[in-house]
Amino acid sequence: MADTILVIAEQRQGKLHPQSWETLVAGQQLAEARKARLIGALAGKGITGPTEEFAAKKLDEMWGVEHNLLEHYTPDGYAAAFRQLVEQLRPVLVLLPHTYQVRDFAPKLAASFRRGLISDCVGFSQPAPGGSASGGDGGQTVFIRQMFQGKTNADVEPVGAPPHFITFQAGAFRGDQVKSGDQKAEVRRAEIKLDSGQIRTQPGELFREAKQAVDLTQAEIIVSVGRGIKAPENIEMAKKLAGLLGGELAASRPICDEGWLPMERQIGSSGQTVAPKLYLALGISGAIQHVVGMKGSRTVVAINKDAHAPIFEVADYGIVGDLFEVVPALIEALEKGSTS
Numbered sequence: 001m002a003d004t005i006l007v008i009a010e011q012r013q014g015k016l017h018p019q020s021w022e023t024l025v026a027g028q029q030l031a032e033a034r035k036a037r038l039i040g041a042l043a044g045k046g047i048t049g050p051t052e053e054f055a056a057k058k059l060d061e062m063w064g065v066e067h068n069l070l071e072h073y074t075p076d077g078y079a080a081a082f083r084q085l086v087e088q089l090r091p092v093l094v095l096l097p098h099t100y101q102v103r104d105f106a107p108k109l110a111a112s113f114r115r116g117l118i119s120d121c122v123g124f125s126q127p128a129p130g131g132s133a134s135g136g137d138g139g140q141t142v143f144i145r146q147m148f149q150g151k152t153n154a155d156v157e158p159v160g161a162p163p164h165f166i167t168f169q170a171g172a173f174r175g176d177q178v179k180s181g182d183q184k185a186e187v188r189r190a191e192i193k194l195d196s197g198q199i200r201t202q203p204g205e206l207f208r209e210a211k212q213a214v215d216l217t218q219a220e221i222i223v224s225v226g227r228g229i230k231a232p233e234n235i236e237m238a239k240k241l242a243g244l245l246g247g248e249l250a251a252s253r254p255i256c257d258e259g260w261l262p263m264e265r266q267i268g269s270s271g272q273t274v275a276p277k278l279y280l281a282l283g284i285s286g287a288i289q290h291v292v293g294m295k296g297s298r299t300v301v302a303i304n305k306d307a308h309a310p311i312f313e314v315a316d317y318g319i320v321g322d323l324f325e326v327v328p329a330l331i332e333a334l335e336k337g338s339t340s
């Protein structure tokens with residue numbers, strides 16, 4: 001019988017988390033490469049809508065894991081519920097999106113099977129039958145994880161008996177590449193036994209994100225600063241450039257974490273997703289969490305003093321140089337241009 005791959009999706013208040021689609025894309029590609037059955041699962045209460053939505057994609061089966069005690073997320077509830085589902089379906093791989101929620105319960109779920117969790121993967125490679133990508137002879141899927149802030153990748157091969165638990169980083173797969181099914185997958189309901197004594201935490205109020213005051217998604221030109229800008233006072237220079245170009249100012253996450261610019265100007269997986277005509281990246285390395293938020297830009301210009309910075313992989317034009325030399329020169333040229 002064919003192996004089973006289980007994709008665990010995530011919903012909040014009945015709305016699917018976008019990373020669920022990305023994980024499904026990974027699952028579809030893996031199922032194809034391994035000729036495996038692909039099953040989806042979603043937990044909660046009153047989740048018929050998102051369960052059906054997921055079932056419309058290319059899957060062999062979809063399981064709704066519903067219970068009164070799953071109405072609000074708790075790590076104990078989710079780990080116990082998915083443990084029962086995994087025991088029943090006996091998948092070889094359990095794939096999850098690397099969201100905050102998954103990071104909370106997936107280690108507990110994996111540990112309950114005495115298995116590790118290969119977390120935050122950015123891809124996989126599937127050796128041809130009879131060979132292994134990492135040089136072994138297991139013919140196993142090899143998962144790719146970034147190390148040292150993305151400077152190098154590690155190939156990780158799960159060892160021991162399945163199930164193996166894998167999470168995928170935001171942006172590692174493109175959610176818009178999810179394949180629809182020829183027909184809707186059969187939706188099944190998991191019979192889960194849970195009692196309130198198993199759940200040791202009480203969920204509080206849901207965290208509400210601050211209302212966006214700046215809508216960068218509408219900007220045609222964005223000048224975005226990264227840690228290469230070095231100090232908050234230097235942001236003035238980028239602001240001036242943005243003003244001269246008639247664009248908006250944005251930033252990578254560390255700049256917003258430092259409070260140098262407000263959170264609403266953050267681009268990336270935990271910030272805004274933008275698609276301007278021009279995206280000018282100043283001193284931004286190009287970490288995947290940043291790139292997922294700007295890779296839809298029509299033209300990307302990157303200024304970075306490191307010729308090997310990953311931002312150059314998505315840039316249409318790259319300047320390998322010191323932004324403290326290049327940006328003043330650009331400002332001077334634009335000022336001259338506007339007066340001549």
Ligand SMILES: Cc1cc2nc3c(=O)[nH]c(=O)nc-3n(C[C@H](O)[C@H](O)[C@H](O)COP(=O)(O)OP(=O)(O)OC[C@H]3O[C@@H](n4cnc5c(N)ncnc54)[C@H](O)[C@@H]3O)c2cc1C
Binds near residue numbers: 229287293304306
């Ligand atoms: C769950 C999670 C979510 C995340 N979400 C986001 C997100 O939404 N958005 C985001 O941006 N990040 C996000 N991150 C962080 C992300 O992984 C990176 O750490 C971050 O994007 C790096 O920011 P940076 O490129 O500004 O800094 P760095 O990686 O430190 O890069 C600075 C760059 O500046 C260059 N530089 C230095 N000096 C100069 C100079 N004088 N002239 C030219 N170039 C120079 C360097 O060569 C380097 O490439 C997230 C991380 C996690 C774990």
